[in-house]
Amino acid sequence: DAKTTQxxxxxxxxxxxxxxxxxxxxxxxxxxxxWYRQIHxxxxxxxxxxLKNNExxxxxxxxxxxxxxxxxxxxxxxxxRDTAVYYCIVRVALxxxxxxxxxxxxxxxxxxx
Amino acid sequence: EAGVAQSPRYKIIEKRQSVxxxxxxxxxxxxxxxxxxxxxxxxxxxxxFQNNGVVxxxxxxxxxxxxxxxxxxxxxxxxxxxxxxxxAVYLCASSPGGPGSGELFFGEGSRLTVx
Numbered sequence: 001d002a003k004t005t006q007x008x009x010x011x012x013x014x015x016x017x018x019x020x021x022x023x024x025x026x027x028x029x030x031x032x033x034x035w036y037r038q039i040h041x042x043x044x045x046x047x048x049x050x051l052k053n054n055e056x057x058x059x060x061x062x063x064x065x066x067x068x069x070x071x072x073x074x075x076x077x078x079x080x081r082d083t084a085v086y087y088c089i090v091r092v093a094l095x096x097x098x099x100x101x102x103x104x105x106x107x108x109x110x111x112x113x
Numbered sequence: 114e115a116g117v118a119q120s121p122r123y124k125i126i127e128k129r130q131s132v133x134x135x136x137x138x139x140x141x142x143x144x145x146x147x148x149x150x151x152x153x154x155x156x157x158x159x160x161x162f163q164n165n166g167v168v169x170x171x172x173x174x175x176x177x178x179x180x181x182x183x184x185x186x187x188x189x190x191x192x193x194x195x196x197x198x199x200x201a202v203y204l205c206a207s208s209p210g211g212p213g214s215g216e217l218f219f220g221e222g223s224r225l226t227v228x
Binding site: 032034042043044045046049085087089091100101103104106 | 117146148153154155156157158161169204206215216217218219220221222
């Protein structure tokens with residue numbers, strides 16, 4: 001699976017949008033971009049994933065560049081409860097394939113009041 | 114819907130002792146994973162089961178770690194003998210799809226401290 005690069009940390013003000021960047025310049029055509037987050041003392045939680053089109057769900061939006069070499073996770077209105085480590089992961093997602101979900105160190109998002 | 118259950122939440126042992134962790138996945142989830150998370154790092158996959166068969170155990174230190182999922186439902190992870198570097202949170206996750214599914218549901222983890 002391709003590797004990802006994320007800055008170690010960032011912060012944003014409560015109520016503002018949080019834009020979390022991820023670089024995956026070696027991504028292959030059959031690799032998806034996944035985002036998970038881990039709130040302190042909890043297990044990771046799935047947020048969203050995408051292949052090349054932008055995706056949105058009730059938690060966040062995922063914007064993938066046209067060349068697919070980077071992406072941005074957007075939390076539209078960050079709250080204090082969004083303070084967590086966010087992991088960007090790329091992996092092959094073919095039915096029946098054995099592809100590990102490999103976590104890096106992630107980016108620590110701190111939402112300030 | 115009940116989530117992934119793990120026990121115990123916390124365990125303190127001395128080095129060279131043994132310990133076992135238990136996981137009950139979400140009902141109907143065929144795929145089960147054990148991850149190890151050392152402080153300050155992301156989770157690392159130890160072993161992946163599809164029903165009661167092992168799909169991937171390439172990163173499991175087999176000289177001291179073992180895991181089983183005998184009836185394709187709950188699972189146990191054992192460490193014997195424990196070393197200081199085994200201090201970590203052991204996370205269990207399950208997935209409704211096959212090995213290719215990327216949406217995993219994690220439990221809260223079992224925190225192990227080895228003295």
